[in-house]
Amino acid sequence: MSAYPVRVEARLEEPLNRGLWLVKWFLAIPHYLALGFLWIAFGVLTVIAFFAILFTGRYPRTIFAFNLGVLRWTWRVAYYTYGGLGTDRYPPFTLGPAPGYPATLEIDYPERLSRGLVLVKWWLLALPHYLVVGLFTSGSLLAWSDGLPDGGGGVLYTLDRGGLIGLLVLVAAVSLLFTGRYPYGVHDLVVGMNRWALRLAAYATLMTDAYPPFRLEQGGHEVPRLEAPPDSARTPVRHRPGSAVALAAGSLLVFGGIAAAVTGTGTALLGQARDDGGFVGAGARQLTTSTYALTSEEISIAGQGVAYLRESVGRVRVQASGSHTPLFLGIARQDDVAAYLRGVARERAAHLVFPPASADAGYTRYPGAAPASPPATQTFWAATGSRSLTWDVRPGDWAVVVMNANGTPGVTADLQPAATLPWLERATTGLLVATAVLLLGGGALILFGVRLAAAPAPAPAPTAPAR
Numbered sequence: 001m002s003a004y005p006v007r008v009e010a011r012l013e014e015p016l017n018r019g020l021w022l023v024k025w026f027l028a029i030p031h032y033l034a035l036g037f038l039w040i041a042f043g044v045l046t047v048i049a050f051f052a053i054l055f056t057g058r059y060p061r062t063i064f065a066f067n068l069g070v071l072r073w074t075w076r077v078a079y080y081t082y083g084g085l086g087t088d089r090y091p092p093f094t095l096g097p098a099p100g101y102p103a104t105l106e107i108d109y110p111e112r113l114s115r116g117l118v119l120v121k122w123w124l125l126a127l128p129h130y131l132v133v134g135l136f137t138s139g140s141l142l143a144w145s146d147g148l149p150d151g152g153g154g155v156l157y158t159l160d161r162g163g164l165i166g167l168l169v170l171v172a173a174v175s176l177l178f179t180g181r182y183p184y185g186v187h188d189l190v191v192g193m194n195r196w197a198l199r200l201a202a203y204a205t206l207m208t209d210a211y212p213p214f215r216l217e218q219g220g221h222e223v224p225r226l227e228a229p230p231d232s233a234r235t236p237v238r239h240r241p242g243s244a245v246a247l248a249a250g251s252l253l254v255f256g257g258i259a260a261a262v263t264g265t266g267t268a269l270l271g272q273a274r275d276d277g278g279f280v281g282a283g284a285r286q287l288t289t290s291t292y293a294l295t296s297e298e299i300s301i302a303g304q305g306v307a308y309l310r311e312s313v314g315r316v317r318v319q320a321s322g323s324h325t326p327l328f329l330g331i332a333r334q335d336d337v338a339a340y341l342r343g344v345a346r347e348r349a350a351h352l353v354f355p356p357a358s359a360d361a362g363y364t365r366y367p368g369a370a371p372a373s374p375p376a377t378q379t380f381w382a383a384t385g386s387r388s389l390t391w392d393v394r395p396g397d398w399a400v401v402v403m404n405a406n407g408t409p410g411v412t413a414d415l416q417p418a419a420t421l422p423w424l425e426r427a428t429t430g431l432l433v434a435t436a437v438l439l440l441g442g443g444a445l446i447l448f449g450v451r452l453a454a455a456p457a458p459a460p461a462p463t464a465p466a467r
Contacts, residue, residue, distance in 0.1 A: 012087075041066070068107050071198065086103070121203065134163070196216060
């Protein structure tokens with residue numbers, strides 16, 4: 001029986017520096033930045049491979065070689081840093097194989113893949129493995145604080161970030177610091193868990209149909225093959241720097257195009273939600289106070305903020321409903337509101353219109369008496385209304401006030417903010433244009449990268465010896 005088609009190996013390179021692990025996070029920053037872009041490309045190309053497998057039953061060789069390179073690169077960096085700490089040799093910047101490096105990954109290229117499995121294996125079939133690997137890599141999988149039959153609480157299994165791998169690597173790091181030795185048993189277990197995670201990654205990203213085995217194969221070396229993989233299982237594609245850059249850049253453009261499409265769809269739907277007055281509203285929020293008034297925090301508008309708000313927000317409208325008592329809505333300069341409500345029992349809400357994280361958050365109560373006169377008798381209001389007020393953004397320090405029209409205590413209202421948002425149509429058009437440009441440009445770069453990727457030249461045919 002042949003070994004599993006995803007082969008993960010690692011060699012513990014001793015002696016290891018006692019303290020170098022303390023700064024490996026800093027030394028690996030260039031790799032983290034590169035891998036951040038490469039993993040975006042990996043995701044986009046995996047989606048392309050998904051459709052290729054669904055319609056043809058084949059994983060495109062060029063994309064397979066690129067994604068295998070990203071997994072190789074990731075494993076080398078993980079083994080150098082806090083996924084293993086098994087070597088002090090700096091990882092190479094390459095998608096290709098690095099046979100001399102102490103951490104290697106190989107995946108046999110599948111000549112044919114199941115069209116049906118591609119629909120379910122990455123989520124449904126892989127789910128049991130996700131549960132296991134989740135413990136290895138992040139922990140905190142099975143935990144609760146209450147609800148036990150006896151009414152108490154407890155924790156079944158939980159770890160901080162890093163999971164079992166992170167915990168064991170920390171043990172190895174402490175051992176290195178004080179003894180200069182990496183415990184062999186810990187290394188074998190760490191590699192085994194990483195091997196399980198990488199096999200799952202290859203299966204979930206459609207690179208093999210062979211279901212990952214439910215076994216923890218410890219140690220740095222795989223079980224030797226009893227037979228060599230067939231020629232078709234080898235991946236002859238080698239990416240030149242130009243092809244890798246083109247594939248990565250094209251995938252980033254496609255990712256940006258997808259993001260622009262999603263955002264453009266959102267702005268288009270938002271634009272369709274305009275009411276007859278041209279306003280786009282948010283959900284209503286119920287406000288209640290036993291005092292005489294509800295006020296907002298000071299709203300400061302100055303400098304470039306005025307032009308920005310007028311352009312982005314447009315006209316502002318606040319509607320009130322849900323009260324059996326006639327209401328008064330008003331907006332005025334903060335100093336005038338403070339003078340009118342000085343000595344009046346009121347509440348100030350940090351989030352008068354938009355809800356806070358919790359129902360009682362952001363409220364400040366000020367004790368006092370009743371107002372000297374109803375709010376509508378004041379002349380300083382910039383905009384007022386009983387059920388609705390509309391206001392054009394102006395510079396200054398402002399406050400919104402909600403009161404009963406007769407100045408009595410106990411204010412209840414459902415407030416709904418709205419704005420004209422004049423930029424919506426322009427943004428939708430711009431995003432749709434950007435979507436087309438990014439998707440076309442990204443697709444062209446991906447095709448260009450595929451064409452640039454070249455297989456190594458075949459070995460010359462043997463010639464007959466001269467007589």
